[in-house]
Amino acid sequence: MSKRENISTSVIKRLPRYYRFLNGLNRDGVVRISSRELSIRMGLTASQIRQDLNCFGGFGQQGYGYNVEQLFKEIGHILGLQNLHKTILIGAGNMGRALASHIDFEHHGFHVVGVFDKKESMAGQMVHGMPVRLMSGLEDFCRNNHPEIAILCTPDEAAEQLVPVLLKLGVMGYWNFTHYDIVAKHPDTAVQNVHLEDNLMRLSYQVSALKNNDMKRANI
């Protein structure tokens, strides 16, 4: 399916953005687009776009460019969005519940089949159209339903204890909202970390730097 074996993470990182832009163009009724035109819209170089796409195959046509709808679907397929990976949400606190109602899992390759929390008071409450289950039932649930993905919205210490258990139960993909470093301890997993605080600290750096520059400019 894929042309090359190992695609660099730099390329993978850009794929979702291509997907979003092409979705927009497609909805706007744009039929064809050249790498140059797309590069201007996205703020990239045309070279980079052609290099990126050619990691996966020759989707364009000389003298014409790329068919928007076809390319959109191709990238969706490369990203594996046609899948519906069985997914469990662990931790139904503020963040967990917000994700459950905010994210369109089904259009991004996932299907949430269970929600868990350790709090007795949460048990039975409805989240994402299903009742919250207690953590004590997690292992049985996994043995019966074979989820492949876990969304971790627990405290860091809980994640540390959970991951080895989940791995044994066959869960190999993790959307990790904790700061527990899954990949370091368990290399054979698929992990995306969402470190919101790290992101916020980078914003702090940027804003502070921006202010420093303003002050320097004022001095000159």
Added chain:
Amino acid sequence: MSKRENISTSVIKRLPRYYRFLNGLNRDGVVRISSRELSIRMGLTASQIRQDLNCFGGFGQQGYGYNVEQLFKEIGHILGLQNLHKTILIGAGNMGRALASHIDFEHHGFHVVGVFDKKESMAGQMVHGMPVRLMSGLEDFCRNNHPEIAILCTPDEAAEQLVPVLLKLGVMGYWNFTHYDIVAKHPDTAVQNVHLEDNLMRLSYQVSALKNNDMKRANI
């Protein structure tokens, strides 16, 4: 303050992780650490750590290493965490409310001074210890309170309309949970994007790739 003028984004991206690790070491009572020891714990090279830190100054001592507490504080200072940038949260839906209760803004350089939503029914409800205000009062509020940062938890279209208004009111930093591309349209802003769906799609790619590999291995 900073040794060099332009620090590469690669370095900036790693700073929050250094900060977290050093915080942990400091809490565990570790007094000194060498770049080699830290590199093993963090899964980096010692070279990279020394290069990264030396962008900002010589914090270490030959033959000794780095003082954990001092380095922790230095990095916090570099990140600007001593600041309390006045911040408004726009959009008090699931995600906005989850952030308000989940993130420790005060320890990451920010101070939330106002929460806004366009829904009449939200007005007056308490979020982060303060009543939700209607969007109609946004401009007056900004003229009186001079917030510098906005957390955007609105639909994409709302963000597109809001940013030019906010910019004129002096808001130059954005924690952006929408897909509206602020930097492309307004280069002189400080922006961190949190594209949760993009992150999820990368996980989809990784999991799909992992499965493909397993299948190939089974064939051999």
Added chain:
DNA sequence: TAGATTGTTAATCGATTAACAATC
């Protein structure tokens, strides 16, 4: 002093950009 470890320069590696022949 001798051993350890930094700060910094040089070498390597990978990613981005430029150029252009192939071709629709």
Added chain:
DNA sequence: TAGATTGTTAATCGATTAACAATC
């Protein structure tokens, strides 16, 4: 056919790693 634009190779740029003299 002529013009446009890709796919791909070569050149450049930047980031990471290695090496080592400086020095605590």
